[in-house]
Amino acid sequence: MSDVAAGARPGHGEPAERPGQPAEPVAGPPGETPDPDAPADAQAADGDGRKVRKQRPFWKELPLLIVVALVLALLIKTFLVQAFSIPSDSMQNTLQRGDRVLVDKLTPWFGGEPERGEVVVFHDPDNWLAGEPTPESNVVQDFLSFIGLMPSSKEKDLIKRTIAVGGDTVECTKGGPVEVNGKALVEPYIFPGDSACDDKPFGPFKVPEGKIWVMGDHRQNSWDSRYHTEDATKGFVPVEDVVGRAVVVAWPINRWATLPVPDTFDQPGIGVAAGLAPGALGVAGALPLVLWRRRRLTSGRTAG
Known part of the structure; x- marks a missing residue:
């Protein structure tokens, strides 16, 4: 069916134009009024004779898009997530040499500290990697590492x-399991055939506040906290040196997996320090009430 409004005759709802009388300008939709200050080459006429702004070619906008993408990548690497490469076998079989893991860097920014069972990346606390060769890199790899699209080959970080x-x-x-606060750990993540610590028994050690004790899953192939008890840090890693928690194996694709906290760290009583805190607070809160009650009873007997 044709649009009859487009062919309406004079005298049927719309006045006819008189000969010699100029036509009144037709108001266009809001927002389409041409900018009188715009350069001539930035405007073009549409079908009704109105001028509209030309769209920029994509190649002119591409540099700006690249800059925005690089800035976003740098911000993500700095504050949110960073990729790291696994250079050794010390975390087998949980992590294999050459795996790429994504590390959560956001939680430490909000004051979060490592928890038992988490796989963490941390800066070398006291020359643990002394003598280890630094892998060679090129300009492209260094740039991609800087913005977080590739793991850095120069940063000497560890993962345990x-x-x-x-x-x-x-x-x-020797011959026994690792114990935390008197609770034996069942460690299914240990490399098959390895013992919990037969190559280097240790302790008991009390971990200072603001520090953590770390161990590799491949116990007989990991120079972890056990081997640095004579260092300045006594084998403990300062929390401030922790980059973040490894949460996902992102590459290669066939090894994609999350890195959850094993159930053995959730067993009742393992958090002795945290478990005593509510009781201590309860005693502290009840003590003033007890003293006040005793004072009232004593004063009542004296008055009588």
């Missing part, structure tokens, strides 16, 4: 599992 945190007591005797 957090076994104990500040306030915990940790130990392991």
Whole structure:
């Protein structure tokens, strides 16, 4: 069906134009009024003779898009997530040499500290990597590492599992399991055939506040906290040196997996320091009430 409004005759709802009388300008939709200050080459006429702004070619906008993308990548690397490459076998079989892991860097910014069982990346606390060769890199890799699109080959960081945190007591005797606050850990993540600590028994050690005790999952191939008890840090890693928690194995694709906290760290009683806190607070809160009640009873007997 045709649009009859477009062919309406004079005298049927719309006045006819008189000969010689100029036509009144037709008001266009809001927002389409041409900018009188715009340069001539930025405007073009549409079908009704109105001028509209030309759209910029994509190649002119591409540099700006690239800059925005690089800035966003740099912000994400700095504050949110960063990729790291696994250079050794110390975390087998949880992590294999060459794996790429994504590390959560946001939580530490809000004051979050490592928890037992988490796999964490941390800066070398006291020359743990002394003598280890630094992999060679090129300009492209260095740039991509700077913006967080590739792991850095120059940063000397380590990745281990957090076994104990500040306030915990940790130990392991030859032939026995690792114990945290007197609770034996069942560690299914240990490399098959390895013992819990037969190559290097340790403890008992009390972890200072603001420090963590770390161990590799491949116990017989990991120079972790056990081997640095004579260093300045006594084998403990300062929380301030922790970059973040490794949460996902992102590459290669066939090894994609999350890195959850094992159930053995959730067993009742393992958090002795945290478990005593509510009781201590309860005693502290009840003590003034008890003293006040005793004072009233004593004064009542004296008055009588």
